[in-house]
Amino acid sequence: MEIDTDGDGERFWRRRVLALAGVLGTVAVLAWGCVRGTAEEPVTRTVAEAATPPPPPTAMPTVTVTVTTTPTPGEDGAACEDDDVVVTLGAAAKTYAKGAKPTFRVMVVNTAENACAFDTGTLDLRITSGDDRIWSSAECRDGNAAKETLRRGVPYVREVVWDRRRGCDGKGARPGTYVADLHDRKGKRQVFRLR
Template sequence: MSTDTDSDKTPDEYWKRRAVVLGGMLAAVGLLAWGCSAGTGPDRPVRDAAALASASPAAPTALPTVTVTAQVTRTAAPRRRAGDACDRKDVVVDLAVSRTVYGRKDRPELRLTAVNTGAAACRFATGPKALDVRISSGSDRVWTASWCARGDASPRLLRRGIPYVRTLTWDRRRSSGRCGGSRPAARPGTYVAELVAPGLKAKRQVFALR
C-alpha cells in the first residue's frame, strides 16, 4: 500500500492545501473575536455618554451685576465781601501777660490780640462778652473780664494782617458781690489766665502773685 506524502505531491497542490488551512485558522480567530465583543455594541458608549450628560447638573446661571453710581452735589460757599462778618477760622487770637511774677503792689496786665488772616477786611466782635478773659486758681474761678460788663462793643473792622489789641488790668480782687462794691482781694499764689470764646483758642498764661 502506498501512502501519499507531501513529497509525492506537486508544488501547486502543496501551497493550495497550505492556503486552505491558513484560511480556516483566520476564520476561527474572527469568530472568537466577534463572540467576545457581542456584549458591547458600537453605539453603547454613545448612549452611556448621553445618559451621563443628561444626569449632570446644569451649570448655574450667572447673576446680573448691579452697579450703583453715587453723585455728590457740592454747593459753592458764598463769596465774602469786605465788611462782612469774619469767619472764625480766619481769626487768630492770642493772650499774653506782661510778667510772670507780680509783687504785692503790682497789678497784672493781660494783652489780648486778634488778627484777621482772611482775604478781605471783616467785622469781628471784640468786647468782653465775645472775648472773655478768665483768671482761676485750680478749680476756683477768681476773676472774669465780663463780670458786670454792660452791653458789648459793636463788631470792629479787622483789616488783613493788622492786629486788634486790648489791654486788661486786673486789680487783684475777686469777681464777687455787687458791681462797684467792695470785693475781697486774691491771695498770693499761682494763677492761670485763659481766653473763653466760641470757636477760638489761645494759649493759657500762668503767673504768680506775691
Template sequence: MGVDTGRGSGGSGLDRYWRRRVVALAMGLGAVGVLAWACADGEDEPRRRANAARSDPPPTAMPTVTVTRTVIRSAEPVAEGGRCAAKNLVVSLAASRDTYTGRDAPRFRVSVVNAGEGECTWDAGSLDVRVASGDDRIWSSARCRRGGGGRAENTRRTLRRGIPYVDTVGWDRRRGCGGARVRPGTYVVALKGAGKQVFQLR
C-alpha cells in the same frame, strides 16, 4: 434589397447614438440647474435669517436706567466788611509779667489778627479773659464788663487782613467784679483760642 436593409440597420444605430447624446446633455443641464438652485438657496438663507431677525417684535420688557443728579451748593462768600469768620481769626494772649508783687495789678495783652481774604467786622466785646486758681474760677473780664453798668460801649471793630487788633486787659486782683482781694499764689490766665499762661501773685 440587401442595400436597403443595410441602411435601415445603420440608420437605427445612428438614431440611438444621438438619443444617448441628447439624454446625456439633458442630464448634464439638469445637474447644472440643480446645483445653481442649491447655491442660490444657500445664499438666500442668511438674507432670510436677517429679515426674520429684523421682523421679530422688540422685547416687551426694557431695562430701566435711573439717573441721579446731586447738586452741591457752595458756601456763600462773606461780603467785604461782613462778619469775621472765627476760623479766620488768630488770637494770642500774653501776661505783661510772670510775677506781680505788692499791689501791682496784672495786665494781659490780647492780639487778634484777621487771616481772611478781606476786611471784616468783629465784636471785641466777645473777648473773655479768665483768671483761675486750680478749679476755682476767680475772675472773667466779659462778666465784669457786662455788669459794669453805664452807657453801652460800641465794641464793633473792623479788622483788615494781617493788621492785628491789640488790647490790654487789666485785673484788679479781686474775686469777681469788685469782690475781696485774692491771696498771693499761683494763678492761670486763659483766653478761648489762645491757650493759657501761668503767673504769680506775691
C-alpha cells in the same frame, strides 16, 4: 250808495295815534315827577356828579421803607469767621509784686482776604485758680463791647488789667498761682504768680 272807506279809515288811525300819544305823554309826565322827587328833597344830582369820585383826603400817610443789607461771609463788612481770626494772649510779667495789677495783651489778626467785623465782646479773659473761677473780663466790663473792623494782617490789640479782686467788686485775691486764658478761644494759657 258808496261808503267812504278811505275817510273813515284815516280818521280811525288818526284817533289811534292821538290816543297813543296821549298815553305816552301821561307816562312821561309821571316818570318825570317820580325822578324829580319831592319839594323838600329835590333830586339835583346829575350823571356827571354821580360819576365824579370824591376828593382825596387832605393828609396822606407817609410810608418810609428802610432796606438793610447784611453782607455775606467773604464780603467786606461781614462778620469775621472763627477760622479766619487768630487770637493770642500774652502777659506783661510772670510774677506780680504786692499791689501790682496783672496786665495782659490780647491780639486778634484777620487772615481772610476781606475786611470783617469782629465782636470784641467775644473776648472773655478769665482768671482761675485750680477749679475756682476768680474773675471774668466779660462779666466786669463797663458798657457794651464794640465791634472792630479787621483788615487782613492788621492786628487789633487790647490790654486787659485785672484789679486782683474776686469777681467785679469782691475781696482781693490771695497770693498764689493763677491762670489767665481766653474763654472759648484757642491759645496759650498764661500762668502767673501774685505775691
